[in-house]
């Protein structure tokens with residue numbers, strides 16, 4: 159067994175750390191408070207070849223795997239620059255096109271996306287279906303060999319800065335299919351197309367990316383917009399669920415580590431009684447526990463990514479990593495906040511600002527309970543309640 163990163167993997171982690179340090183956490187925080195996407199940093203990463211890490215080289219990407227993507231995100235988040243956009247765009251949307259798109263779609267969309275000229279978001283969640291994606295109601299009605307997409311989506315990240323969305327719709331409504339997984343189709347939707355509309359949701363999350371409600375009114379789509387097979391979208395979708403969990407786990411570990419490191423520095427200097435507060439076990443131990451949980455979660459995240467890249471069954475490790483990382487990340491920010499005392503709540507220190515983002519990871523893109531359902535049912539073989 160070899161836990162060491164290859165020189166290339168180490169270089170990718172280091173690139174993420176350096177990018178985050180050169181734009182720096184303060185810059186991210188300013189953008190996050192203003193809900194402004196850090197376009198310049200994204201462009202720099204794209205020019206350096208880091209926006210299409212998992213895209214095949216022939217389409218302008220890095221031809222690398224999920225482990226490399228996770229390392230990039232961990233490197234950035236470890237230094238206080240977590241970007242949700244990397245999960246929905248380069249991982250989910252570009253992942254679907256790279257793995258299941260036609261040659262024409264790959265040539266048309268991937269090189270520009272890797273070069274940072276275009277951005278993609280990913281839209282599945284609907285107000286009435288929520289976590290139960292099987293019940294989505296957006297329908298792309300067949301119309302000759304074309305489709306008319308109608309319906310709406312909610313909490314879609316980054317729509318305002320994107321050019322295209324990968325949209326999950328039904329080409330057969332859920333009450334007309336034999337198996338609930340039948341009848342899904344994935345489409346590439348041009349956000350400038352007639353019938354597409356979106357509005358920002360007023361969110362309490364401190365993040366550069368905003369979330370949107372999207373409306374589709376008879377949007378005209380052709381066979382050239384379908385990713386994979388019509389009606390077989392569930393299998394396409396299934397392929398990218400583990401990468402989503404792994405990249406979110408990498409972000410969670412990074413946010414937690416960043417907060418714990420800040421607290422260790424702060425507590426080593428802050429004196430209020432005799433000596434620095436970091437010498438008191440009441441301050442030290444919660445940080446030490448969080449650090450331990452974070453490193454365990456990070457190991458499992460890397461394991462899940464490695465399994466995915468090597469064609470092994472990655473579901474159990476990806477789900478456990480997502481669960482463990484979200485909980486460890488929250489624990490890290492919480493311990494850091496407590497160690498910072500009142501300063502943790504100031505704009506200057508910005509620790510409380512990390513809380514909404516890290517807490518999100520327990521709820522999205524899949525909530526803690528569904529993750530535990532997966533582990534209980536699929537890993538431990540217990541019966542299903544729903």
Ligand SMILES: Cc1cc2nc3c(=O)[nH]c(=O)nc-3n(C[C@H](O)[C@H](O)[C@H](O)COP(=O)(O)OP(=O)(O)OC[C@H]3O[C@@H](n4cnc5c(N)ncnc54)[C@H](O)[C@@H]3O)c2cc1C
Nearest residue numbers: 246280281282283288289313314315522523524525527544
């Ligand atoms: C900031 C943010 C960004 C997002 N970005 C995107 C995006 O880019 N694209 C996209 O498609 N979606 C996105 N989402 C949506 C996200 O994936 C959903 O919010 C999430 O899946 C939960 O769905 P819901 O909000 O409808 O909660 P619900 O489904 O209403 O669930 C509410 C709560 O009920 C509990 N629960 C639900 N079902 C079960 C069950 N079977 N067993 C036990 N407990 C259960 C859980 O605690 C859950 O948190 C985003 C959400 C947020 C907040």
